[in-house]
Amino acid sequence: xxxGLSLLxxxxxxxxxxxxxxxxxxxxxxxxxxxRIKFKVNAQQRFILLLLAxxxxxxxxxxxxxxxxxxxxxxxxxxxxxxxxxxxPMLKIYALYLCxxxxxLVLTSEKGYGFRVLAKYLFxxxxxxxxxxxxxxxxxxxxxxxxxxxxxxxxxSCIVLMKILPIYAIYNPILWWQPAVxxxxxxxxxxxxxxxxxxxxxxxLFAILLFISxxxxxxxxTGLIGIGVFFLAVSFFKYKLKALPVFVxxxxxxxxxxxxxxxxxxxxxxxxxNSAEEVINxxxxxxxxxxxxxxxxxxxxxxxxxxxxxxxxxxxxxGQMQARFYSGNHPFGIIKIAxxxxxxxxxxxxQIGLFLYTLIIISFVWHAFIIYNDKKNNVLARQAAFIAxxxxxxxMATAFTDNVINYSLITLSYPxxxxxxxxxxxxxxx
Numbered sequence: 001x002x003x004g005l006s007l008l009x010x011x012x013x014x015x016x017x018x019x020x021x022x023x024x025x026x027x028x029x030x031x032x033x034x035x036r037i038k039f040k041v042n043a044q045q046r047f048i049l050l051l052l053a054x055x056x057x058x059x060x061x062x063x064x065x066x067x068x069x070x071x072x073x074x075x076x077x078x079x080x081x082x083x084x085x086x087x088x089p090m091l092k093i094y095a096l097y098l099c100x101x102x103x104x105l106v107l108t109s110e111k112g113y114g115f116r117v118l119a120k121y122l123f124x125x126x127x128x129x130x131x132x133x134x135x136x137x138x139x140x141x142x143x144x145x146x147x148x149x150x151x152x153x154x155x156x157s158c159i160v161l162m163k164i165l166p167i168y169a170i171y172n173p174i175l176w177w178q179p180a181v182x183x184x185x186x187x188x189x190x191x192x193x194x195x196x197x198x199x200x201x202x203x204x205l206f207a208i209l210l211f212i213s214x215x216x217x218x219x220x221x222t223g224l225i226g227i228g229v230f231f232l233a234v235s236f237f238k239y240k241l242k243a244l245p246v247f248v249x250x251x252x253x254x255x256x257x258x259x260x261x262x263x264x265x266x267x268x269x270x271x272x273x274n275s276a277e278e279v280i281n282x283x284x285x286x287x288x289x290x291x292x293x294x295x296x297x298x299x300x301x302x303x304x305x306x307x308x309x310x311x312x313x314x315x316x317x318x319g320q321m322q323a324r325f326y327s328g329n330h331p332f333g334i335i336k337i338a339x340x341x342x343x344x345x346x347x348x349x350x351q352i353g354l355f356l357y358t359l360i361i362i363s364f365v366w367h368a369f370i371i372y373n374d375k376k377n378n379v380l381a382r383q384a385a386f387i388a389x390x391x392x393x394x395x396m397a398t399a400f401t402d403n404v405i406n407y408s409l410i411t412l413s414y415p416x417x418x419x420x421x422x423x424x425x426x427x428x429x430x
Contacts, residue, residue, distance in 0.1 A: 005173040006060030013054055013066065017073045020047040022080065032142045044081060044134045047073070048417065051127070052148045055413045056155040056181075060173035067119055067409055074126040077133075084133040088423060090363040094125050097356040101318055104349050108317030113326070117319050117348065120405050124412040131420025141380050141421055142198070145191055145387075148414055152188030153207050155181050159214060180407035182223035185211045186230035186394030187414045190387040222401045228253070230394030233365070237372055237390055296401065299332050300343050307347035315350030337406060341399035361396050364419065365389045371422050381425035388418040 020043055027046050028038040041049070051070070059066045101121060105114045158171050159178055175181075189211050196204040215223025228251075306324070307316040321344050325336050338344055346354040368389025372382045392415040398404055404411045 001169060002060060002173040005170065006062050009057050009174045010059040010062040010066055010069075013050075013057060013059070014069055016050055017047065017069065020050050021073050021077050029143065031139060032146045039139055041140060042135075044077060044130070045140055047077065048131060048134060049144060049147050051413060052144055052417060053151055055410050056151045056175055058174065058176040058180075058410075063409075064116060067123060070409065071119060071123055071126060074123075074130050077130050078126070081133060083129055084424075088363075088367055090360060090367055090419075091125075091128070093356065093359045093363055097353070097360055098122060098125065100349060100353055100356055104315065104318040104353070107314075108319050110317065110319040110323040112319070113323040114317065114319030117322055117344075120408045123408050124416040127413050128416040128420045128423075131417045132423045134420075134424070136421050136424040138380055138425075141384065141425065144417075144421070145195060148417075149188060149191040149195055149204075149207070152185070152191065152211065156185070156188070156207075156210050156214060160210070176407060176410045178218070179220070179222070179402060180410050182215050182218075182220050183226060183395055183398045183402055183404050183407065184391075184411045184414060185215070185223065186226050187387065187391035189227070189230065190234075190391045191414075194383050194387060222398045225401070226394040226398040228394075229397035230390055233390040233393035237369060237386055296339055299335070299338055300340055302331065303338055303343055303347055308350075311347075311350060313350045313352060315346065315348045315353055318348045321347045337403045339402055341403055341405045344403070344405075361392065364392055364415075368392075368419060368422065371426050374426075377426040381422050384418045384425060385422035388415045388422060391415045391418075 022043065026040045026042055029041050029046065029049070031037045031039055057066070098118075098121065101118050105111060105118055108114045155175055158167070158175060159181060162168050162171055189208055192204050192208040192211070195201075196208070212227060214220075215227065303321060307321055321338065324330055325338060328334065342354060342357075345357050368385040371377055371385035372389065374382070377385075395404055395411055395415060
C-alpha cells in the first residue's frame, strides 16, 4: 500500500507539473477571497502555484526522484522562457558556492552520493531563478501566499489527526514527516501573519497557534529554537535595535519553556527534574554532558574526527559523509543523517564551503531586510521580503540540530520562492 500511494503521488506531480510548465497558455484561477471571481495565470505562474501547494508532498520512497523531477521541470522552464537576472548579492554568492560544490564533486570518490547532496543545494537556487523570471502581479502574489498557507494548515493538521485517527499508513507514504514540517513552520507562521493582516479572519490565528503549539506539545527542541529565532528576526526586521527588549522577552520565554513545561524539561536533560526549582538549584552543576542530545554530541565529534581532521580547508569531498552514514559503517546504529547541516557542510566541503554557505544565508537575510525597510518599494514586495528573510532565519537555525537541507523541497522552496517574489515586485510603485 505504501509503495502504491508513494507512486501515485509521484506520478500525479509529474503529470500536473509537466502540464502546468509546458502545456497551455492561460488558466482561470479563483481569487483569494472570492472563489466565484477568477483571474488568468499563465503556465509559469500556475506551475509556481503547484510547487507551493505540493512542496509538502514527499512521495515516500520516491522522494529523491521527485526532487530530480522538480529540478528538471525548473530547468526546463528556464530554458523555454529564459532567465530574468536581478541584482542580488545572494545569487552571485550562491552561484559561486555551487561552483565549489561541483569542484568538490569532481574530487570526491563518492560521486553518486555527492550528486544527491548537490541536488539538494541546487534546488532552492533554481526556485528563486524561476520565480524571479515570472511576471508577479499583486493578486497573484496574494494567491500564492494563501496557497502556501493552506499547504501548511493541511500538513500540520495531519500531524494532529494522526494522534486521533489511524491515518499514518496514508500520511507517511505521501507527505513529509514531522521533523521537516516543524522545521518549516516559521514560514507558515509568517505567511499566516500577513494573511491575517489582510483579512482579519480569526481562523488564521487558530492556524498560527497550531503551528506554534505542535513543537511545544511534541517537545521538539529544534522546532522551538526555530520559532524562537523566527520571532527574534521578526522583531529585528520591524524595530531594528529598538527590538532589544523583545529579544530579551523571547529568550526568557524559551528558558521558561525549558523550566516550566515538563515534557520539554524532561527531554532537555539526562536527569529527571520534577520542578523548575530543582533545575535552578542544580544549575551550578549543569554542563553540556547534562543535556540529552540523543547522541548528537558524540556523533558530531566522531564526524569531525573522521571527515574534517586533515581536510580542514577543502573537506573530505561532497557526499562522503552521507555515503558513510547511509552504509551503516559508523558506531551509531541505524542513523542515516548527522542532524546538523553545518557539520555536514564543513566535513564535506571544508572551511571554504561553510564560509560560502554562511555568506549565502547572511546575504539572503540582509537583502530581504533592505527590501523590507526601503519604503520606496512596492508594499507587497516588502511583505514578501519580510516573510522570506524572517522565516529563513528560523529555518536555518534548526539546521544546527537537524538536516534541513536534506528536506529542501519543503523547507527551502517557500522562503526562496518568496525572495523571488520580492525581487520581481520591488521595482513596482507602491
